Amino acid sequence: MHATVNWRDGLVFEAKSGSGHAVTMDGNKTEAASPMELVLMAAGGCSSVDVVSILEKARQQVTGVQCEVKGERADTVPAVFTHVHLHFIVTGTDVAEKHVERAVALSADKYCSVAKMLEASVKVTHSYVIENEGENA
Structure with missing residues (x-):
């Protein structure tokens, strides 16, 4: 590469x-x-690929996945990330929480190369919420 x-x-x-x-x-x-913003986007993109792939394999009726990524940086130079949090908003019909929890955990613990690389020096945390489609209709 x-x-x-x-x-x-x-x-x-x-x-x-x-x-x-x-x-x-x-x-x-x-x-x-900026390059540092791209690092956050790369972490969110990499982890989102994992979450979508895992949920599709679990045959979940997912219609949307959004990953909000927040990074905290050191106050001194170099202003490296000290904490990165990935929050997933999964939208769909009858999406099982156990599958979303598993998908996010597998991405965090095993599959997301970007987050795993960052994890060597940055605290990386994850959360999720499920929004059932049609609830607000």
Whole structure:
């Protein structure tokens, strides 16, 4: 796996993955997400892939998964993350709590490479809520 990062101007960079996908990063957060924001997004994306995959294999009627990721950073330089919390909002019909709890736990404990990597130096926590579709209709 590899990537290339090219400076555009100011503190704006374009990163390109070995698979050919590009993303813009901005140290000032005016044109794009900052690299640290991308770390949070990567953790949420990686864990969300796991949760959706596990729930689909469990034949749960999931229609939506949202992962809200919050990161706390150190007050000193380098301003590394000290705590990252991933909160999953799972929407669907008759989604069993035991399956969501299991999916989130498996992602946290076994599958999410990004969160596991962060876990070496960052406190990573998880939570979830299930919203049954049609309850508010």
